[in-house]
Amino acid sequence: MNIQENISLLPYNTFGIDKKAKFFSVAESIDDVKNAIEGAKSKDVSLIVLGGGSNILLTQDIDAWVLKIELKGxxxxxxxxxxxxxxxxxxxxxxxxxxxxxxxxxxxxxxxxxxxxxxxxxxxxxxxxxxxxxxxxxxxxxxxxxxxxxxxxxxxxxxxxxxxxxxxxxxxxxxxxxxxxxxxxxxxxxxxxxxxxxxxxxxxxxxxxxxxxxxxxxxxxxxxxxLPDPKVIGNAGSFFKNPTISTDQYDELKEKYSSIPGYPVEGGIKVPAAWLIEQDGWKGKTFGSIGVHKNQPLVLVNYGNGDGLEIAKLSKEIRTSVFNKFGIMLHPEVNFL
Ligand SMILES: Cc1cc2nc3c(=O)[nH]c(=O)nc-3n(C[C@H](O)[C@H](O)[C@H](O)COP(=O)(O)OP(=O)(O)OC[C@H]3O[C@@H](n4cnc5c(N)ncnc54)[C@H](O)[C@@H]3O)c2cc1C
Structure with missing residues (x-):
């Protein structure tokens, strides 16, 4: 098993964020996985598992062992x-x-x-x-x-x-x-x-x-x-999950916003997060190198040298703003590291 140190994770995440991993190895077998678990323990660092890096947001350098899973078959x-x-x-x-x-x-x-x-x-x-x-x-x-x-x-x-x-x-x-x-x-x-x-x-x-x-x-x-192609514009697909609210809350919102979409699911009504974010005026907004995609407001994007922490901050602002307008708290689908 080849262990690399202080390597950039830029090629390993679709958001295109340039943060470093203290240790990095690839697992092509069960033994590689076990060796990495033991290796991380012996170095007294935690072990972070990575697949294609298409559902993560790197907000800092990773002071841990990153294990990229490549078991095939x-x-x-x-x-x-x-x-x-x-x-x-x-x-x-x-x-x-x-x-x-x-x-x-x-x-x-x-x-x-x-x-x-x-x-x-x-x-x-x-x-x-x-x-x-x-x-x-x-x-x-x-x-x-x-x-x-x-x-x-x-x-x-x-x-x-x-x-x-x-x-x-x-x-x-x-x-x-x-x-x-x-x-x-x-x-x-x-x-x-x-x-x-x-x-x-x-x-x-x-x-x-x-x-x-x-x-x-x-x-x-x-x-x-x-959807924007991550090879062209950094992103991790839908940033937020679609929230489920109670039927009563949905009926109240419907009186105020007649076009609000909603689909009955177990436990209430599912509302498209994209609609809430767009109605709240975020669609297509750009802040330096990052922003909300112009066609798909559920997708936060990195146009170039964006920083993961800035994207995390933007996601928090969107959550607060959507909550203040609709009383609905959005939850991220993306995993923050
Ligand atoms: C353009 C775009 C479109 C997308 N569209 C969709 C969509 O339509 N539907 C959808 O559901 N998702 C979508 N996603 C999100 C993403 O593709 C999925 O969540 C995908 O399953 C992530 O796989 P990954 O290998 O990249 O995981 P990673 O981002 O590498 O990891 C995600 C999480 O899983 C953990 N993990 C990864 N592999 C393992 C493992 N072998 N064992 C234990 N833990 C592991 C990681 O530690 C991390 O917490 C989209 C993403 C992008 C960029």
Whole structure:
């Protein structure tokens, strides 16, 4: 295992923030993961796990050991009449895995095309887009217990998935390193085109026969039009989660703001954070090298030499301002480091 010291994390985060890691290594095997856990202990620093760095905000130099997960491999582990169980190394790039599924006619993840990051991070926040969350195709995962170094298995229930949530972001935060994820994929697709502009985009693209590939193509086209490409403008996708408020609060707001969108969910009404931020006047605002994206107000951006701390400060100002206007507190989806 090659341990580097005081290296820049600029190539390892999609926000494009230039902060240093005191120690840095790459894990291509379970042994590499265990060695890093022990190495960090012996140096008396904490261990921070990194996948594709597409859901983090670096606010300072990291006085810790950063371990980049690159465990690879995609294999069928079970095949039954209607479905396949596929085991995927945590370091596989999520979109490459989706493309692999489409090439092999394995259905279930096509709506999640083009989400940046790694397979290992996908259960962390139960990634979701265009009407699908990974909890719908998730079977189980393997993770190393940082305290005992034992490889443990987590089934669907023990992951406690919620909207952009799992047990690994809550009770078990920083206690496990995910090494492999098992998905349950369909041999016969169940197409889901009800969400967003998928059906309309398919029509515009001249696609008359539905397939997992055509849905993936449509999702990719929509995402490329809607979201800034991190290779061009630094960002971490949606910065905030969409808040759920009580029906009473929603009805009160509806009287004042008749166009406020809302979707019934368990526990109340989900309101798009993008709408709240835009109505509050933040859309497209720029402050030096950072700002709120001009088309997608949910995305905070780094136009060049932006600083993570400045972005964190901007996110706090947006939260306060949205709260003062609507009485709704936004919560970040991005992990601050
Ligand atoms: C342009 C853009 C669009 C996006 N669109 C979406 C979207 O549509 N839906 C969505 O859900 N998300 C979206 N995201 C967010 C991001 O892609 C996902 O959260 C993704 O799963 C992050 O993966 P990563 O490997 O980059 O994780 P990282 O950013 O590297 O890590 C995220 C967190 O997970 C932890 N972690 C990472 N790997 C492991 C592991 N193997 N074991 C234990 N902990 C680990 C890290 O410590 C960190 O706390 C978007 C981001 C961008 C930049």
């Amino acid at each position: 995609i294999e069928i582990t079970q095949e039954k009449d209607g479905y396949l169980q596929v085991a995927v190394g945590a370091g596989e790039v999520w979109h490459d895995f989706v493309m692999h599924c489409i090439a092999n006619d394995w259905a279930g993840v096509e709506n999640l095309s083009l989400i940046p990051g790694t397979v290992g991070a996908s259960p962390m926040q139960n990634i979701g887009a265009y009407g699908i969350e990974i909890k719908e195709v998730f079977d189980k995962l393997e993770a190393i217990n940082r305290a005992t170094l034992a490889l443990e298995t987590f089934d669907w229930d023990s992951c406690k998935f919620g909207y952009r949530e799992s047990v690994f972001k809550n009770e078990l935060k920083d206690q496990y390193i995910i090494t492999k994820v098992y998905f349950k994929l369909d041999k016969t697709p169940k197409f889901n085109v009800s969400y967003g502009a998928i059906a309309e985009t398919l029509k515009q693209m001249g696609n008359t026969t539905l397939s997992i590939r055509s849905i993936s193509d449509a999702v990719i086209q929509i995402r490329q039009q809607k």
